[in-house]
Amino acid sequence: MASKLIAIVAGVGAGTGASVARKFAAAYPVVLLARNPENFKSLAEEINSSGGKAIGISTDVSDSKSVQNAVEIIKKEFGPDVGAAAAIFNASGGFQRKPFLELSEDSFMQSLAVSATGGFLFSQATLPFLLKGVQQKSQHPPSLIFTGATASVKSNAQMSSFSTGKWALRALSQSLAREFGPKGVHVSHAIIDGVIDISRTREWLKELGPEAKLNADGIANDYWYLHTQPVTNFTWELDLRPAVEKW
Amino acid sequence: MASKLIAIVAGVGAGTGASVARKFAAAYPVVLLARNPENFKSLAEEINSSGGKAIGISTDVSDSKSVQNAVEIIKKEFGPDVGAAAAIFNASGGFQRKPFLELSEDSFMQSLAVSATGGFLFSQATLPFLLKGVQQKSQHPPSLIFTGATASVKSNAQMSSFSTGKWALRALSQSLAREFGPKGVHVSHAIIDGVIDISRTREWLKELGPEAKLNADGIANDYWYLHTQPVTNFTWELDLRPAVEKW
Amino acid sequence: MASKLIAIVAGVGAGTGASVARKFAAAYPVVLLARNPENFKSLAEEINSSGGKAIGISTDVSDSKSVQNAVEIIKKEFGPDVGAAAAIFNASGGFQRKPFLELSEDSFMQSLAVSATGGFLFSQATLPFLLKGVQQKSQHPPSLIFTGATASVKSNAQMSSFSTGKWALRALSQSLAREFGPKGVHVSHAIIDGVIDISRTREWLKELGPEAKLNADGIANDYWYLHTQPVTNFTWELDLRPAVEKW
Amino acid sequence: MASKLIAIVAGVGAGTGASVARKFAAAYPVVLLARNPENFKSLAEEINSSGGKAIGISTDVSDSKSVQNAVEIIKKEFGPDVGAAAAIFNASGGFQRKPFLELSEDSFMQSLAVSATGGFLFSQATLPFLLKGVQQKSQHPPSLIFTGATASVKSNAQMSSFSTGKWALRALSQSLAREFGPKGVHVSHAIIDGVIDISRTREWLKELGPEAKLNADGIANDYWYLHTQPVTNFTWELDLRPAVEKW
Numbered sequence: 001m002a003s004k005l006i007a008i009v010a011g012v013g014a015g016t017g018a019s020v021a022r023k024f025a026a027a028y029p030v031v032l033l034a035r036n037p038e039n040f041k042s043l044a045e046e047i048n049s050s051g052g053k054a055i056g057i058s059t060d061v062s063d064s065k066s067v068q069n070a071v072e073i074i075k076k077e078f079g080p081d082v083g084a085a086a087a088i089f090n091a092s093g094g095f096q097r098k099p100f101l102e103l104s105e106d107s108f109m110q111s112l113a114v115s116a117t118g119g120f121l122f123s124q125a126t127l128p129f130l131l132k133g134v135q136q137k138s139q140h141p142p143s144l145i146f147t148g149a150t151a152s153v154k155s156n157a158q159m160s161s162f163s164t165g166k167w168a169l170r171a172l173s174q175s176l177a178r179e180f181g182p183k184g185v186h187v188s189h190a191i192i193d194g195v196i197d198i199s200r201t202r203e204w205l206k207e208l209g210p211e212a213k214l215n216a217d218g219i220a221n222d223y224w225y226l227h228t229q230p231v232t233n234f235t236w237e238l239d240l241r242p243a244v245e246k247w
Numbered sequence: 248m249a250s251k252l253i254a255i256v257a258g259v260g261a262g263t264g265a266s267v268a269r270k271f272a273a274a275y276p277v278v279l280l281a282r283n284p285e286n287f288k289s290l291a292e293e294i295n296s297s298g299g300k301a302i303g304i305s306t307d308v309s310d311s312k313s314v315q316n317a318v319e320i321i322k323k324e325f326g327p328d329v330g331a332a333a334a335i336f337n338a339s340g341g342f343q344r345k346p347f348l349e350l351s352e353d354s355f356m357q358s359l360a361v362s363a364t365g366g367f368l369f370s371q372a373t374l375p376f377l378l379k380g381v382q383q384k385s386q387h388p389p390s391l392i393f394t395g396a397t398a399s400v401k402s403n404a405q406m407s408s409f410s411t412g413k414w415a416l417r418a419l420s421q422s423l424a425r426e427f428g429p430k431g432v433h434v435s436h437a438i439i440d441g442v443i444d445i446s447r448t449r450e451w452l453k454e455l456g457p458e459a460k461l462n463a464d465g466i467a468n469d470y471w472y473l474h475t476q477p478v479t480n481f482t483w484e485l486d487l488r489p490a491v492e493k494w
Numbered sequence: 495m496a497s498k499l500i501a502i503v504a505g506v507g508a509g510t511g512a513s514v515a516r517k518f519a520a521a522y523p524v525v526l527l528a529r530n531p532e533n534f535k536s537l538a539e540e541i542n543s544s545g546g547k548a549i550g551i552s553t554d555v556s557d558s559k560s561v562q563n564a565v566e567i568i569k570k571e572f573g574p575d576v577g578a579a580a581a582i583f584n585a586s587g588g589f590q591r592k593p594f595l596e597l598s599e600d601s602f603m604q605s606l607a608v609s610a611t612g613g614f615l616f617s618q619a620t621l622p623f624l625l626k627g628v629q630q631k632s633q634h635p636p637s638l639i640f641t642g643a644t645a646s647v648k649s650n651a652q653m654s655s656f657s658t659g660k661w662a663l664r665a666l667s668q669s670l671a672r673e674f675g676p677k678g679v680h681v682s683h684a685i686i687d688g689v690i691d692i693s694r695t696r697e698w699l700k701e702l703g704p705e706a707k708l709n710a711d712g713i714a715n716d717y718w719y720l721h722t723q724p725v726t727n728f729t730w731e732l733d734l735r736p737a738v739e740k741w
Numbered sequence: 742m743a744s745k746l747i748a749i750v751a752g753v754g755a756g757t758g759a760s761v762a763r764k765f766a767a768a769y770p771v772v773l774l775a776r777n778p779e780n781f782k783s784l785a786e787e788i789n790s791s792g793g794k795a796i797g798i799s800t801d802v803s804d805s806k807s808v809q810n811a812v813e814i815i816k817k818e819f820g821p822d823v824g825a826a827a828a829i830f831n832a833s834g835g836f837q838r839k840p841f842l843e844l845s846e847d848s849f850m851q852s853l854a855v856s857a858t859g860g861f862l863f864s865q866a867t868l869p870f871l872l873k874g875v876q877q878k879s880q881h882p883p884s885l886i887f888t889g890a891t892a893s894v895k896s897n898a899q900m901s902s903f904s905t906g907k908w909a910l911r912a913l914s915q916s917l918a919r920e921f922g923p924k925g926v927h928v929s930h931a932i933i934d935g936v937i938d939i940s941r942t943r944e945w946l947k948e949l950g951p952e953a954k955l956n957a958d959g960i961a962n963d964y965w966y967l968h969t970q971p972v973t974n975f976t977w978e979l980d981l982r983p984a985v986e987k988w
Contacts, residue, residue, distance in 0.1 A: 120407075154421075164363055167417065171410040172402070172407050197973070238980075242972065460726065558846050654912065654913050664908065
């Protein structure tokens with residue numbers, strides 16, 4: 001692992017975040033951000049014990065001080081001039097599917113706090129590292145990748161507490177793609193349109209067969225592919241869904 | 248003015264809000280919400296002195312207590328069982344077009360606070376009135392109309408502080424249209440794609456002729472038209488732009 | 495009926511076309527185009543006997559000679575300099591929902607012939623009349639309105655023979671809106687997202703109540719509203735659906 | 742090259758088609774379709790002389806007999822039971838950017854003939870091979886990939902003769918993705934949003950630097966990546982543009 005560039009992954013838990021972290025850890029030291037240390041501890045150990053390098057930082061992406069603290073720790077750990085090859089925003093706030101008039105303000109704001117505020121704070125924190133990655137001539141254009149969902153492009157009944165945050169995050173990613181593409185940073189947005197196969201969803205959609213759910217390692221491959229696109233061929237957005245998914 | 252139903256307009260100032268208020272005041276008593284009383288005072292006087300009825304309530308739509316206070320005043324003024332024929336959300340937070348990394352968190356959050364949080368609080372506050380309007384058999388289906396912008400569907404470079412809020416608001420409107428349409432409330436979203444002709448923009452686009460800007464009274468007519476659509480023919484979304492606009 | 499401007503409606507049959515023709519006949523002499531004279535005969539008689547003026551011309555909009563013939567008849571009837579206030583393209587080719595590999599080429603081309611070729615030929619035939627309408631200072635900006643469908647924005651399995659034509663027609667309308675808006679012609683596209691209540695659909699959706707289908711006269715009102723928008727406030731696209739429609 | 746599955750590429754010329762053919766020829770025997778044999782001759786020789794296998798068939802994709810003839814030749818060459826691992830539709834009709842009223846019908850129909858009719862005929866011809874590829878357990882899910890353009894999602898003034906065909910092709914690809922995904926065929930649509938760097942465009946955009954144009958080999962890599970996605974992680978659509986492109 002010759003690279004001195006790092007990868008930063010927010011929203012590491014079971015599923016996509018962990019798979020993405022493992023994938024990028026094969027090429028870069030990885031920084032794992034999650035609110036709850038339980039979500040990155042064993043993953044960091046796994047990566048460190050298998051030849052990679054990972055540090056976990058307990059971070060609330062919706063809190064600017066917490067994000068700033070993570071930046072400080074990263075600089076202390078990797079040096080003040082460290083650049084990043086990739087920053088992946090995979091965090092998602094909890095939300096409730098319930099009649100609109102029964103939603104509490106707190107519950108409505110939860111998803112916005114993570115997706116909109118968190119997306120903003122994460123981008124402001126990581127773009128300086130990514131721009132340094134450009135200067136330090138990273139092998140692949142430094143990438144800022146956001147995880148979206150079906151609710152990023154469709155806002156169903158009783159889903160507004162989730163979709164408002166996801167639409168805001170998609171808007172953020174599009175604006176950043178237009179501003180930072182010309183500066184050499186590749187900003188992407190992936191619409192994950194289906195259930196991801198993780199332990200929590202093990203029993204879901206069984207009737208549709210073993211391939212009815214998205215594979216988290218597959219998503220990590222897709223993100224890695226986005227990361228390897230050259231500056232002449234940037235993808236801003238792609239959708240991802242199981243072949244059998246109805247859409 | 249036989250109707251006992253009211254219309255509630257948030258975001259009353261020069262331009263669309265005032266035009267919409269005047270238009271709906273021809274049919275309903277109107278409640279004018281604006282943070283700054285300067286924005287509704289003379290308008291309320293104008294409406295009251297020309298045979299209509301208007302009350303202004305100083306309201307910060309992004310603050311739940313302020314919105315709740317407005318609800319209390321409405322009930323005191325019009326009775327606890329008053330229904331609404333229309334609620335129009337025309338509020339918009341300030342925003343700055345500047346390089347993303349120069350945006351302060353406060354500045355980024357301003358537009359989200361009004362468009363996302365404000366849109367949520369306004370909808371939760373007004374939908375009960377609108378549902379009462381359905382019960383009270385309003386002549387036209389009670390309407391909840393949101394003012395969008397070019398930035399509701401396109402997120403340009405350096406515009407994320409505006410577009411994130413506007414995309415969130417559009418998501419909210421789509422979800423509410425799907426949930427409350429079947430309950431008889433007509434939820435719409437208007438994409439205002441161009442400059443509105445108000446005193447502040449008097450000197451803009453002069454080179455394109457006198458018809459290069461949207462007419463605010465015209466927008467009010469468009470909103471009124473949406474309001475008069477029957478339950479068999481609801482429009483969720485329309486765009487509005489001057490004939491000469493490039494898009 | 496002081497106006498010397500005419501309205502031209504293609505795709506007159508039961509439903510939207512007839513309602514639109516009646517609506518515009520209250521303001522303008524109308525030209526009714528349909529392949530089968532059965533589709534305009536009684537309608538023309540009805541309009542003529544109730545104080546309006548209508549002529550029907552048997553026209554295949556997908557056949558350039560047939561469309562050219564209609565143009566000649568219009569000029570003979572109304573004079574070579576007649577202008578148009580409105581042209582409405584409501585034609586739709588038949589299509590079959592069946593497995594893609596079972597579609598014959600003829601069947602696939604049928605919808606494209608009407609929607610794509612027909613939309614093109616109708617636009618080329620009517621725009622000169624509409625531009626004359628601009629010169630002759632029609633009261634409302636001359637309007638070219640296209641009827642779209644759910645399939646104009648969503649292309650479901652086994653629906654490609656319909657959706658390809660509808661997407662092509664939507665593309666045509668958007669391009670024409672951009673080219674002819676600055677010349678004073680208002681080009682619109684209406685997404686009709688639901689079943690229209692006509693004799694053929696009388697028994698459909700009964701379980702959802704009497705308001706589960708779009709009202710054809712309501713659509714005519716919507717088109718008329720589009721027609722009355724001033725040049726400062728043009729709508730290119732709106733959607734229309736029953737309040738209870740799932741979408 | 743152990744595989745007995747083939748790849749079929751329509752629209753082989755300078756640029757994307759040739760790059761795609763070379764890329765897929767590293768894994769599969771390739772069939773090159775182009776109207777003009779000049780467009781595939783030297784490419785076929787190049788592939789055959791460097792260890793791959795390629796045959797060229799002079800084909801007009803908008804002509805069902807010509808497409809049927811290509812199918813017969815493929816079966817004769819590779820056996821009646823041959824399956825396909827990939828079919829790539831890269832054909833595009835000529836078009837003219839000119840005022841709408843100056844377009845001839847022939848000129849308008851040219852792009853539709855290739856994109857809409859051609860897309861349909863190519864899909865009907867190749868899907869049976871792709872479904873055989875599924876049965877024959879191809880290593881990667883058999884892929885049907887369509888090349889789109891900026892004009893697939895935006896229909897500019899004076900561009901309708903191009904955009905109508907491209908929107909129709911996009912509709913076709915979405916419908917096929919929904920119908921054939923569950924059958925194991927991966928249908929994708931790539932929005933090529935920029936100028937591709939080929940000899941004809943050598944002098945274009947020079948002022949924006951050497952990376953202002955899409956790289957055709959890069960597009961071939963992108964298509965290959967789509968081809969390698971597993972059935973749990975299908976992308977229907979992605980966009981591709983140079984980092985410096987304004988959009």
